[in-house]
Amino acid sequence: MRMVNGITGVFMAAWITMAACLLAGCGESAPSRDVWEEALSAKHTGLAYLYRNDLEGAAGSFESVARLVPREPLGHANRALALLKLQDYEQAAASVDRAVDLAPEDGEVLSIKSDIVAARGDREAALGLLAHAVGHNASDVVLRYKYLTEMRRLRGPDLQEEDALEELQAMLEHEPENLAVLVELNEILVRLGRSREASAGYRRMAGLLEPVPEDLQTWLDRTLDALNRGDGAEAESSAGILGNLLVVDPAYRASRDRLGDPSQQSPPLYDFRTAPTELAEVAADSLVDMRFVDAGDEWMEGNLSEEEQWTDLVLADADGDGRPDLALAGRLGLTVLRNRVDGWEAVLSPWSGMDDSIPGPGDTVFQLIPGDFDNDGDIDILVAGPSSPQVYRNEGDGTFGLAQTLDPGESPGLFSAVSRADFDHDGDLDILESNMGSLRFYRHTEDGVFEEGTSATGFLESASGAPGRNAEGVTADVVTADVVAADGIAALPPAQPLAWGDFDLDGAVDVVVLFDDGAHRFYRNLRQGRWVDWTERFGGIRWGGAKLVAAADFNNDGALDLFMAGTASEGCRLLWNDNGYRFDREDTPPAFGAACDGLDVAAIRPFDFDNDGFIDLVLAGTSVPDRPGLRLIRNLGNGEFEERANLLPGLPANVEDVEAGDLDDDGDLDLVLLTEGRPLLLRNDGGNANGWLKVQLAAALEGSGKNNFYGIGSTIEVNAGSHYQSLHVDAAVTHVGLGSREKADVIRVVWSNGVPQNRIDPESLTLIIEPQRLKGSCPSLYTWNGDRFVFVTHLMTRSAIGALTETGAPAWPDAANDFVKIRGDQLRMLDGEFEVRVVEELWDAVYMDKMELLVVDHPAETDIFVDEKYLPPPYPDLEIHTVTDPRLPVAARDHHGNDILPALAARDSLYVGDYELGDFQGVPEMHSITLDLGDLKGADRIHLYLCGWIMPIEPSSNLALSQRRNVAVVPPYLEVPDADGQWQTTIPYTGFPSGEHKTVFIDLTDRFPAEDYRVRLTTNLELYWSEAFYTVDEPVRAETRITRLSPDTADLHYRGYSREYRTAPYGPFIRDYQVLSGEPQWLPFAGYRTRYGDVTPLLQASDNRYVIYSSGEEIKVTFDAADLPEPPPGWTRDFVLHTDGWLKEGDLNTATAATIEPLPFHGMAGYPYGPESRYPDDAELRAYQSAYNTRWVSQEYFRNALRLHGPGR
Template identity: 30%
Template sequence: MSGMYKIFFATLSLTFLSLFLFIGCSSDPDEVSTESEDYQQAISDFYVSLGASETQEARFAFNKMNDVAQAFPQEPAAWANLGVYAMRQGNFELADDRFTEARNLAPDHPDILFLSGLFESRRGDVDRAVEFLREAHQADPNSVMIQYSLIEALERQDDVANADEILERIESLKNQHPENQAVLFEAARIGAKEQNAELLQSAIESLGEFTYLWDDEAVEQYRVVSEVIEDRDFSELNFELTFLRNAVEPSPAFQQNLREIKLEPNEVGFLMQRFITLPMPDFRAADPDLETTFAAGETAAPDRRATLVKSVTLLEELPPFSIFVADGELHIDDDNRLPFPGDTAEQLPPSALAEIDYNYNFRNDIALAGSSGFRLFEQNSDETFSDITGRLNLPSSVTEGSYRGVWPADVDLDGDLDLVLAPESGSPFALRNNTDGTFTEINLFDDVENVIDFRWADLDSDGAADALFLTRQGELVIYRNERGGVMTRVENLPSGNDFNAVAISDIDANGEFDVLAVRGMESIERVFYNRGTGEWQTDTLVDDIRISQSGNSDFAALFSADIDNNGSLDIIFSTGDETSVWLSDSERNFSKLDLSLPGNLYSIFDIDGNDRLDLLGLESDGSIYELMNSGPQNYSARSIRARASGLEGDQRINSFGIGGEMEIRTGLLYQKQLISSPIVHFGLGIHDEAEMLRIIWPNGSVQAEFAELGMGSTIFNEQILKGSCPWLFTHDGEEHHFITDILWRSPLGLRINAQETAGVIQTLDRVRIPGDQLNPVDGIYDIRITAELWETHFFDYVNLVAVDHPEGSEIFVDERFVFPAPDLSTRAVSSPNPVARVLKQNGDDVTDTVSKLDRNYIKPFRKTSYQGLVEEHYIEIDLGEEPPADRPLYLVASGWLRPTDSSINLALSQGDHEPPAGLRVEVSDGNGGWTELHENYGVPAGKTKTILLELDNVFEDAGDRRVRLHTTSEIYWDALMWAEKLPVDQITETELQATKMDLRYRGFSEWNRANEVSPKMPTYGEISSTNQRWRDLVGYHTRFGDVTELLSDIDDRYVIMNAGDEIVLEYEAIDEPAPGYTRSYIFVSDGWVKDGDYNTEASKTVTPLPYHGQTDYDYRSGSTLLDDPVYQKHRSDWVNYHTRFVTPESFRSALLFE
């Protein structure tokens, strides 16, 4: 624990000690007024704390829960949650005090006893854990999770002495929950272990009832297990049972069962989500405002007869407003009229017009699609528009086609917005934005035709947006996004060709987007993906819509928005004749407003800026109507804008986050909405403010904001790296320090362009550890490897090498990323010295900044719009006269690289963009010119890296020793120095003996950044969160505990690490260096890294598994663990080690409380 956190928790301990004085004289909880300011604040603080705990704001979460304990010290749930927070920080002393206090207040509460047992288990006191879990089970005999945890604790305590009790409890659990596959597998495992044939046979027979849910591999393995049982071969049974579970566990049904009996593997305890003593509020959303009315407002063109009207947000600093099509033109304002490509005599569908910031300048442009073609109009800086269709590099078959609609969507998930076009006949296609002013036609949806509507949203909760189409025949079609540009049509959707309109909404506030669909002009249904069964299902929301359709028979528009601001999403359906509104209550029951509203509703938005959503549409005669929303309840609302971080150095997401997701939490109120326009509207009911906001950006990164911490009306995307390899920390005798990132040369599936992925340069890695950064404590060197980004790591080998070298010398490894890989052997050099002068390309002298290694960096370039790619530039390094001319030299260059990622590489490959180039090295030729020494010398391999450039015999003139480093990579230099080469025989390398190699769950370090040119650096002693930070890769990871066997040799038997995991390494210290020598270290590792970027190959899953000698990272859609070559070769590792199955469930449901 860092000094800062020790002070933090010590201060809190004193605060809590003073609180004890008040607990005994606290008021009767029945006398607490739910209307009091203190109570209302406690509700707010309690749920803000729960929400903050799911983000990187661990300290803020602790403080808010502390506020609850101070205001109402008689509330046990607050004390228990404080105990969980302290436990997650590793402060077991404080956690013990908090759990003790919670038990004193509620000695028989099962959840508090359960948490106490989990805490004792985490700190290693299994006997106490069993005691508390027994008490918890006695308090709540029906809790399957408590009973299962007790069984696990009994096995850890003494599986032999406790065998009878374990058998009794697992049989009881099996009988109580015969429908739970996870329970049945555990019963079978224990039955096999104890050779209890009756329990084993019963469990296996019960599992047989679920084979209809399994794939063919699992069914075949079930047959194998049954045969082994029949043969009574208990020696093989454990293996075969585990192989069966490996085949079944990934299924949605099994995962649902598993969540019923145990916490997620990365959860450290759980938080109590309801008060025990204080009264609980019984509301989530407020009552619907059934007196809501709409009154006619003043329209922008009262005398015009339009065939389309729509709201747009053309400038980020301005509110939305309406534009319309009439007489062959799109009318933006009095000065801006654009020709519409097609017939405008008849009413046009809403999809004939779309706004899109295609060129990333934060001004929305306009796309039009009509009977005579497609047009794109670019918004100029003076707010006029220019037709740029002819510059898009599209064939006339595209620009002159006949279309039903056009929609923006990032179909390739590369950070820019593309367009989807639906012809009047035939299949829809996408226009891929090449981000260089051109588009390319791509066909992703060949087996659907005659599309009349389209939506783009994550419908199966796997992170990647899916495609929803409605055809003219009334068919719903969904394409599941498999990532990497692969779309697969869903086959098991609800049948029927009688759907009229669609919308996307988390209508039931369960954190998942549903399809709302009008069926047969009679009902409104919810079509949704059931993650528990893996099936698409439907239920009815409104069973009799009672709406006429005699006017424009083709017009049907469905919306979901919070019309009355009560905090619950409503349903709005419009035909050519009328519009109906169904308001939702806190239980998601729908009540139809008794209003007569005109049809042809095109847009719902806040017209007059009063935070109520108004209606914009066309009367039957084509006149434009604006209906202004009002209601006596006058509930609050909040409009939030999402925005990319800026014009330069980013472009990981589109300008306004279109396709992303927003979630808010205020007390018990939760809402989730799709970002489909620059402004997202949330009704808040009786609450004044959205206390917490979580945004999942279109590229998968996540960001949380809190009202109390200064949440603004516009949320700028925070620029953080999703992937950058595992991090290495060492203990210097006082605390752990970040050294660097490792395994940089072996990324799996990293995309270079649409067709190719980067090969693995080499799996072996060696990095330098400065001598003062690693010192023994009690004869032990302490090293940690943490996984903290959106990645899975495969560690096959690790080792520590002590390097003794003469005093006054240094050792380095050439820590470059280049192909072919550099020589990673240890180099001995003299102590590095500053060069004479360093100039930026513009002549600025930056010599002082790079004269020593001190984490002060130079930025010698101008950024482009892309992260990792900068304008071509060079720095000029003059060695000066000091370095000896007759001895071999190195240029020792230290700095850090901000890399691209798979999605950025994909975007760069599509247009007229060169990818980031490595260092091109030139040396002065003695005649005022330059000679190229290296065409591509590579780049620093990540954070805080040093590269070595040999300068032996490269200068023609000893009096002119200058070097230029050219690049377009985003490299920030810390130190540029020279050093003499020393003979290798002056150093002694000693491999140290590991005494401990353990894998455990830790959580995530606090990250800090000194300034804009510094990398974000982790502080090991401060844990910002222990909850699932990323949408983790799905699959088997290594169980926690000793992993020495997996890390001892390079043999394709490896540790599989997930985000939040940590490898703890301890090495036995050796004797001090000989007199005249000092010691540095080399950390050696071998393995691979795979990140979760949507365009990385197979980024959703841990499989396929890597192996040495692999020529390419081979991914075959539909492949399974059981047919993976590595699994087949080392199957026993999935019995003894890789038994922890990880899903992103906790990430998905982070803000969903009881």
């Protein structure tokens, strides 16, 4: 884990292969370095093609590898894998046989060959190959687990439990802390009645989980109790429930990831076996000729008073010209040195007020933190001093004015450190303050206003309390205001600076906080604004000497590491992040001993001073005599570091602060120091000899609200040839070193809301603007129209389990029970069948429990509709509305008075939507449409039909809305005029379209108190209408003939993503099924999904036996229509598709969004449910899960896309 870069692992046994070649008299000359470089490029391209599911491209690229280095097995093996996926079994077999000849004992090569043999129908021979591979690779747990899985698949009930137990025990010998293996082993022991061994196994499991979460502890205790009592049935049931609960635990997921997914074909080979070792880029390039030079005092002359003593500094682009300015905290106020092309210009913003809560003359400002705190697109400054922090807003003219003094509540405490990020992932910056006695969380509520809200977050850990619980013994993830200690905060030891970032690689911001007593804490983000103390589980951070901490990816493996610094006598430590699983402090590079010796560290700045693509460090502080107060530490890229004092000019022993930024805009990072209260500029001369890249993120300011403007908390990944690095966005501009490479191949941004965005061939200065795209909306329905598959609409949009509503309450847990109309011209018969495709193309997990096609025959002069509006449960059953005489309103106007009747005359690409967007997607200004239905005196029944679509509000935006006082969601309500002509509400909630191209039915019968038949529909939901008509006195039930068809076949498989586009400025996002991208687009839900193949039995009834699938996956469903009678003469045919099940969005504020589990079920009272509820446990459902839900999906494949799969061109 220490030396990971673009090429992972170790290049295997090159000298053995070369020796074997010599002994065999090969006579072939070894490939040159240039040939190996060409093969390396072809390998990267092939892996990228595989990742994108471009199998022909992959096969071609790996054929090139095999041609360039014919005695290297990787090209042959990976070409075989691509051909296998193309079902070209003969060519695949020939390629893999060549790879086996070259590497006859290589487990990965033999695994691919076993897949090919199995695909050709000889599963016994395939199992024999795996047994042979295991014999030569006994410690390979992935290979062993695949062998065990294939034994189970082939032997079925004839496989003896003891045989499976033997394999699992062998795995544990080589990986004793693998929780997933231990769970399987324990469950077998329970079934075999070996209670004593099972009890020991569960106690061992508890040790790996320490501290055991409360819900797991409940079922662990029940399992152990049943084992002790000898109640085998109860022990088996409790053990099964415990196993299901464990699947969502990060420790279980990490261990299960290490076993691979044996339900799928083998992964490709990532590493060459025979390449020269120097080809592996695990070290930085040689240091370029560079040094830091004292820029002198000229830049300050005429700008800064000679007498002023500054207490803190920070670099930020205060005036928005793209160049970093220098902000200084002084006695009189905030001075900004504006960085002009021709020099510097000072602008003073005086401190506001002189009372005790506001910095003023004689006060000390400890910390300046830049950030766009009001999300208006410019940099504001957070000022932290001896009392309450203050937000100074950027006035747009180079000055800053006080916007808010944060109210700490009843116990202000003493300041220690403050930071800002979008901690709750609701699209704006929050503030986290650590001070003497507490952690305090300030939530952004509206337009740059912050409100203290610590009590509900989980930051209430008591120094003496058990890990994961506050002083009252309440589990931290459910702490609310009524369990806060009497003084408003929980007792804490004095807190010191903190670091934040996605340390556990689940997409959400975690927090590390240092405390004076050494009991430092790691708070894991549970989402929806809650954290839990995860220190004991994550490990490694409890070092009493630490006083400062910083986070960065120092080994370019995609995970944030921690650098901790102490006093002059304590030194420094580097904690490596073990793939998001835990911190490891046993391997601090020895260079830190000398570099930190004698330095009482006051500031840590990770930065890449030589642009070699590896993050270096600069430390500032108070040093022992004869050594400077600034230490420069170079990252050698191979897990080692070195101090480079020779690159610095002579400096004093006391340096209070240091900042890094490209002040002269020449492509390398300069340093600004604060020493003896005065700024000192060290210019970087020569660091730009290496390549570089500057990336600035810009979130949408209107109609979005998904990300803070500068994307603070996002991740930027860069691939340049074989070089990969991951950077944590903590400033408006992120500087990226590229080493000897002139430019990057690809940038991937994972925004702070979890949405990825790629930029191919980026320029050296790259602005990446947040895309306007849907990320969660439910699966897409495509139907065969006789010529091609066409998009119809989205399904099951009523269900959003785990999400938040705009009030902050959880969404309803009910299954969707959804009905959508399919027009007759959208679905035609194909070979005696009706065929539909249901594809998940957004960031959702789908639990599809039932599908049914209703064939609706009716007279040609009659049209049919179903009410497709969004309503709260209970959801109604099917009702067919028939229309014979649709009437257009006589007039229609929007809230501006514009004539909108032409846009509402037909279902086409014209939509009504002329209103101002708001801060959040889905919540614009209040708007209305007014329809005049004409003279309807004497009408008995009046029905209104509206067709349109809605831009959904995302769960994270709902969290933000629940915190706002100036914005409230107003669902559509309908008004009619009274006798005085005044509008009065007659339907408080009409419902709204539940997706694209949906019909809303509104019964207006007896709704008009006067003979004025106008209606006004008002809302601030982002609704777009394309058609409006009404009917008068239609028959209550016109004649129809309905035939219900159950699925004849249903096949689950990977498909990819159809091209998304919009038909018109106000039109919905729709997709072209014919234009496909195979590249995964979303961070996957981890857990067990339904295995690919036949899933027909799972769609027959709503019975909790459902198909679990997610992004990029498709169910192809056919309905046998061979015996379906033709419509009678003069009749026509439409369809209604009935689906039932649940959707879970991947939004970071959806509860348990990182995992497939917990599994939903009919009748559950809430989601996620607590220990009082559980997915039903009976023999039929256990059999269903073991037979169908066997496909393990890890998040690692997505996370490692750039690192392992190359540039993706």
